[in-house]
Amino acid sequence: MNIPDIIIAVDGYSSTGKSSLAKKIARKFGFLYLDSGALYRGVTLFAQEERLISRLGRIDPALEKALEGLDLHFGSDGRLFMGARCIEQQIRSMEVSSQVSPVAAAPFVRAWVDGKLRLFGSRGRIVMDGRDIGTAVFPQAQLKIFMTASEEVRARRRYEEMKAKGESPLLEDVVKNLRERDYIDSHRDTNPLRRADDAFELDNSEMSFEEELAWVQGLVQGKFGIL
Numbered sequence: 001m002n003i004p005d006i007i008i009a010v011d012g013y014s015s016t017g018k019s020s021l022a023k024k025i026a027r028k029f030g031f032l033y034l035d036s037g038a039l040y041r042g043v044t045l046f047a048q049e050e051r052l053i054s055r056l057g058r059i060d061p062a063l064e065k066a067l068e069g070l071d072l073h074f075g076s077d078g079r080l081f082m083g084a085r086c087i088e089q090q091i092r093s094m095e096v097s098s099q100v101s102p103v104a105a106a107p108f109v110r111a112w113v114d115g116k117l118r119l120f121g122s123r124g125r126i127v128m129d130g131r132d133i134g135t136a137v138f139p140q141a142q143l144k145i146f147m148t149a150s151e152e153v154r155a156r157r158r159y160e161e162m163k164a165k166g167e168s169p170l171l172e173d174v175v176k177n178l179r180e181r182d183y184i185d186s187h188r189d190t191n192p193l194r195r196a197d198d199a200f201e202l203d204n205s206e207m208s209f210e211e212e213l214a215w216v217q218g219l220v221q222g223k224f225g226i227l
Helices: 018-029 036-049 062-069 094-105 107-120 133-137 151-164 171-187 209-224
Strands: 007-012 032-035 072-074 080-082 126-130 143-148 200-203
Touching (some): 094 107, 151 171, 200 209
Parallel strands (some): 007 143, 032 126
Antiparallel strands (some): 072 080
8 A cells, every 4th residue: 555654643551452553564565664662662661771760660850861862763674772782671670660650750751752752753654652642752753553452452462471481470469560650641741641532542452463453454454546
């Protein structure tokens, strides 16, 4: 298909498969994929390593100044780097997951990440996933998708993902973390998680990746009159 130079925003709850679907869309259409959540996780890892966040998620105000010298960037393969160090595996750990929501709720962190994302996406032809891409980062995105799934399905997906990486999580801990993140993401003061008025909702509780991709392809064809 000959796709125009559009921005596709994929928002939704954690563990709904936003990144997996966004990557498939990018490969299918020849777009650049950007994972906004990875940047928030990268900032969280940085704050942990610099001891600028407590175990309870309390953020040291010094983090705002420290971000000025932080080099987070995506490699050509889509993995996240801090300087020359690939941190893709570290940012997916439960330790980072347990603190990313309070870090991402800080207005100065959101402003820093949003600035990075807008720079990365300034030329269009991108697929970006996150929690406020279609409402705050790129409200002008030509196609917006909001993903959801049942809590049970999302918890099981996250649990199996962590086990596949060699971790040994407890399912009840994964469910607890999921609920905490949902609440924080939906109730933060700055750009809370919500479905944009013009977003198409995708509940993929019982869908395969192939069915999701076909659903998105149908959207693109219908919205832009592509045969």
